[in-house]
Amino acid sequence: MVYLGRGYPGVQHLLLSLLLLAAWEAGSGQVHYSVPEEAKHGTFVGRIAQDLGLELAELVPRLFRMVSKSRADLLEVNLQNGILFVNSRIDREELCGRSAECSIHLEVIVERPLQVFHVEVEVKDINDNPPVFSATQKNLFIAESRPPDSRFPLEGASDADIGTNAMLIYRLSPNEHFSLEVPINEEKVKPLGLVLQKPLDREEAPEIFLVLTATDGGKPELTGTIQLLITVLDANDNAPVFDRALFTVTLPENVSNGTLVINLNASDLDEGLNGDIIYSFSSDVYPDIKSKFHIHPATGEITVIGHIDFEESKAYKIRVEAFDKGFPPLAGHCTVLVIIEDANDNAPELAVTSLSLPIPEDAQPGTVITLISVSDRDSGTNGQVICSLTPHVPFKLVSTFKNYYSLVLDSALDRESVAAYALLVTARDGGSPSLSASASVSVEVADVNDNAPTFAQPEYMVFVKENNPPGCHIFTVSALDADAQENALVSYSLVERRVGERVVSSYVSVHAESGKVYALQPLDHEELELLQFQVSARDGGFPPLGSNVTLQVFVLDENDNAPALLLPLAGGAGGALSELVPRSVGAGHVVAKVRAVDADSGYNAWLSYELQSAAGGERSPFRVGLYTGEVSTTRALDEADASRQRLLVLVKDHGEPALTATATVLLSLVESGQALKASSRASAGVADAEAALVEINVYLIIAICAVSSLLVLTLLLYTALRCSAPPTEGSCGPGKPTLVCSSAVGSWSYSQQRRQRVSSGEGPPKTDLMAFSPSLPQGPTSGDIPRQPNPDWRYSASLRAGMHSSVHLEEAGILRAGPGGPDQQWPTVSSATPEPEAGEVSPPVGAGVNSNSWTFKYGPGNPKQSGPGELPDKFIIPGSPAIISIRQEPTNSQIDKSDFITFGKKEETKKKKKKKKGNKTQEKKEKGNSTTDNSDQ
Template sequence: MFASERRGLDTGRLLLSLLLLAVWEAGSGQVYYSIPEEAKHGTFVGRIAQDLGLELAELVPRLFRVASKGRGDLLEVNLQNGILFVNSRIDREELCGRSAECCIHLEVIVDRPLQVFHVEGEVKDINDNPPVFSLREQKLLISESKQPDSHFPLEGASDADIGENAQLTYRLSQNEHFSLELPTNSKKTKRLSLTLKKSLDREKTPELNLLLTAADGGKPELTGTVHLYVRVLDINDNDPEFEQSEYKVRLMENAAKETLVIKLNATDQDEGVNGEVTYSLMSIKPSGKRLFTLHENSGEVRVNGTLDYEENKVYEIDVQATDKGNPPMAGHCTVWVEILDANDNAPEVTVTSLSLPVREDTQPSTVIALISVSDRDSGANGQVICSLTPNVPFKIMSTFKNYYSLVLDSALDRESMSVYKLVVTARDGGSPSLSATASVSVEVADVNDNAPAFAQPEYTVLVKENNPPGCHIFTVSAWDADARENALVSYSLVERRVGERALSSYVSVHAESGKVYALQPLDHEELELLQFQVSARDAGVPPLGSNVTLQVFVLDENDNAPALLLPGPGGGAGALSQLVARSVGAGHVVAKVRAVDADSGYNAWLSYELQPAVGGARSPFRVGLYTGEISTTRDLDEADAPRQRLLVLVKDHGEPALTATATVLLSLEDSGQAPKASSRASTGAAGAEAALVDVNVYLIIAICAVSSLLVLTLLLYTALRCSAPPSEGACGPGKPTLVCSSAVGSWSYSQQRRQRVCSGEGPPKTDLMAFSPSLPPDLDTEVGEERQEAGSNHPGQLTSANLNSLI
């Protein structure tokens, strides 16, 4: 009959109770709200964004979110207006049972920067549970001998609500025999009972049916009823009585089954069967599965199930002692069993990752993750301390009760350690203590902080000239310690000018492989050394790079034939013509063939050979093997043809050798046919001869000085080379001069080449290459005779041929 009234009153009470409290405690950083249970979806709870000091516009950009441990999604936040509202049905009894306090703990998390707020919503009880009796009907056996004011205990009702909503009052249906005695707070031992107002007469009233109504203190009140069936018995005028009306026992949780709780003893002053007592359990509160048993005859109460302090801390056991009289009489007592806590629950650790992976440039004191711990035990058994794996660049900081932050403690370097395996250990204060661990894998994200690096700063590359276009000459390789795109290296030329042309017209580098290609044939005679840089850049933002120097030496090949230097405009082509007097003696130099070779080294070392005359006739002339000087082998006579045609073969020492042929035309004249010179001419000739003699003296002195300086340089270089300590490989520029030993004792200089010589044993040096050809015995003898004849013939005269040979 109260259903419609209850719904209307509930609605009114819900609207009136929707007054919320948001209070900041000084220094605590918490917000408290009051929430009525059974509030509908969408019910306003509070302006949480405003209470936390956050702007509405920054809720979404800062990833505003709410987490509730173990409470599901009872509360939700509207990110548009910052209002906290009820998202689903809240049943206080389901959440907290009969606990005096019932709170929903929320964690409010925002990023950029990371902030964590703790919010508690206290669920206020409403009167939504009526009083409930454990039995639909209670039977009382009352002897007619009972005197007025006798008391008969009744089992009261229970209410799942708390506070005023659970404060019960009782009403008894109208009757003339019994009144209701209510329990009071001042006397805990006082029980709900019936009081006999008027003596019973079984013959008049053998049975009584009463209605007991229990009403709670809520507004509107809710009620529950139980039928009392009173049977009036014949006289058995002594009830069994316990030594105490209440017993208090302390028992450790997790006590083994069959553990003795208490041994009850009730006595009956009657005799015979009226004094024989049996025991029975009337009720166990809180109700639920039977955790205790009572032996019918001995009165021993024993454990029958698993006791859990975290589930219930106190049990109320109502025991009835009944005699065997006719009618039987009963006595009652209450056993209060207090459960003591044991350290039987290990801590629980929950890690919430917030900022993973962590960039290696993250600043210390940055929050990486949130850690929450809990322990269902109480007292010291529930006090938890957190610790972290040692020797890691992280630490744990306490932010609130049972809440911690995993914080970066020092700088990270992904190249040294890319992943950290952390173990968070939570240990309670019990004895022995229990612990729990949680593993956290923190990955370090790469930052582009390493430039590509080459194995060495400079490379020397040897390339033969006349290479095919596009040939691969070298491969550069750089290594980057970073990861992914930060380690992706690309290569490029550092552009510069090589003479009048761009470097990119000579070489190119493949951007991915680092292979260096020659784009065109290289010419040693045009370019001996090509020095340039290759740049390596990674793909990071911003990119980092480094350069390496390549020294490409173009090696000479014998691709240039000797070139003759003939008299005439521009060293004109044709034959070399010379007038020779028949009076000259053996060994007299009559002409000299000059030739040069654009190559270098052995490829430019020239030798001269006189081709056999046509018809096999022996010529009275010969040519110096390395000087190109044409001299007589004997005295000339009238039998020698007046015009001599000589073919001189000029050959280099390359592989294969290249040659050129010079034609020398000699005209023999008799001394009597030579025109006489005038006195002025004679005087001029005498002066010229004296001047040439002086020049010969100076040239000999100069050659000796140069030879001495060369020997001294070689000795000094050898001494320094032997005394210098070994060092790392170095490359240095040099300007070597290739010197060839002449068969006649003079020095013939090849073209000068600029070349860098790399050595792993010392600093850069300039090498002197001296070629001393091995001659066959007959040729060596011939050359010796040639040298002797050249030195003894006309010592006082210096012909134009001799001057040309010296020059």
């Protein structure tokens, strides 16, 4: 038997190759299996899950799958037991051709987290392909004149198998003329041939039939045959002869058509037609050679006529025959081996095999995002590929295996800055010039709830008019969230807290989706001036994030309260003010005072007084102060004036529209003696009552002093503790003043305390200003002679604009109208009353949130203006132990001392009175200058 093919290596060489292969596989990190070709469906290949260290229970949840660049249906994995098995027919020859090594490369990918394993399944060859000749019969024409040992080449058989299965042994049917010549292994290109052993005799045997059999080395053996029909020709003594039997040519791939490959030349020693040579390809040459190459019959030039591709075939073996024109024709043979040189004509190929998208923005650096595989059909340097990533992004490429890259996270992500990345992966080979290929990878960043809703500003000021309709929209809050989808879905709610005795949700509500704030009920400025609350904005993420905004709702005043008269007043009856007026009084004498208050603020609470015209058009001898409400005489009274005067005083505020009230003043004109007796009787009655109570008051004073001492001690201890604490707003600092006023006229001023309620949800209403004055009148004591005060005095009072109550310090002449609230804008007003006796009144100018200022002037040229009762004697400021005493110094030195008022103690000073008997003229003179002592409890 004769062996033809790749050779049979020795046992030692085979063992060394196996050891090197095992070492390479261990270093590469692959799992290697082998399976014979043509294995049946379900054939066991290996326990892939166990070999990769994966639990069977993880295969389905982690999305276990296989990816193959070749046919993906050849092998399959049973996810129940983790066994790799044959899924469809595997034909090694179809898969790898005649390559010595044939493997199926699998990429096993599991997600959550992403892992990639490389599995190589070697397909082992079985002897399933018999040797095949290119034709079933070959005709040979041999002249009988050929000498012995002449050689006639034959085309051998081919076997699609490899290794031992492709090692062919040739046998020639027995005959006496020819033997079979098989070249040794080193002469692979030398063809199989017949050797003439015995000269031919055409007359004895014109045709010879032989059978050539090829047997492979497989188990079992497979064979192939070809019939050789030898026709013995008559003498053409010399056949064409080539210079060499083998010509080797190197040809670059992608050469153009018409490129010369080689110019063959054969010689024939014969002459004439027997020496004329015709060149042609061998009849058994493969069809693909004829499609790519052409030989000129006369010149022997072989040229290119088809596309030469190194990746399709790395070499071509062309058998050429040279026939002469003799009869019978003789032929010479040679082989042209065309070796194709590789050119860098194939760009790299990129494939994205797995994506873990979208990636959350809080993913840690090093997270595997996608797997990218590259390949290049070229060889050598032309097939070496390097990958790069553009642009500069928080990702990088990491080479995990040969021609495999992982796209991993390199730095932190922020979806609010960049929501998606368009990456360009470029693969470039090492050829010259180099070729490249690119693949776009879009990486979407998934949102994480890492941004809380934010408001444009931390606090809003809202102004709402009082008496609003229930359910009216007063403001809209809006918060923005930089996140996406449900993480950016903002809902609004009210932060519940108490406002005094009620909860804030009883006043307002917030729409959860739109953020609109509604007033649930009409707001009353007199009850609630400032409503402070918070609105919370929460997103829909998990866990939800949120923030708060503060709303300060200022309730603006409207003129919804008419002036209220303080009735009944001293001497009044039936809701009217009654006074006795001596007929001897002169012009400008104050005979009565109308008192009124208005619950509104600002101009809505600024009151003015007007005297209604008398019936019949008579000019009344009385007038009323425009802003003081003091009823005074315009001239000296005479006998013609009616003894009873009925005056209607219209009290009007400055709102739009203005609201009014009417007061009735009843004046009885009496003689001076009757008025003095009435006054004396009243004073004497009071003196007797006081004398009766002196004895009882001694014990009361002792008890009050003891209690007051204990109270003072407690207050001092409390103040010391508060001052020793860290300073806070409002502690140990100047508080809001409490104003206590006393008067020196014959009637006490009205006392009113009003609490200003400013609700912020953090405490009870606070008292901004309290004004106290006695409400019980006290007539002049017996023996006191009224004296006219010095009219030249001025007083200016500055009150906070935040006060919204009408604090009437009538006797002090400080305030004639309630100051405005924080929402009032006072006009600039400076006017004098029509009457010269009224003096100048300047309403608040430029009043805002900080201050209101009122100024009253009584000039020295106004002797008729009564003034002792217009100035408060003392002010007591809370938080300060001082008592501020304002002393009124008339030019007449008959007043010696002024009253002092303190808390918890009554101090009374007596004035020395000068009485002159017998001189009634002097008595009347002193009546206008005398003042009556007043005390305040």
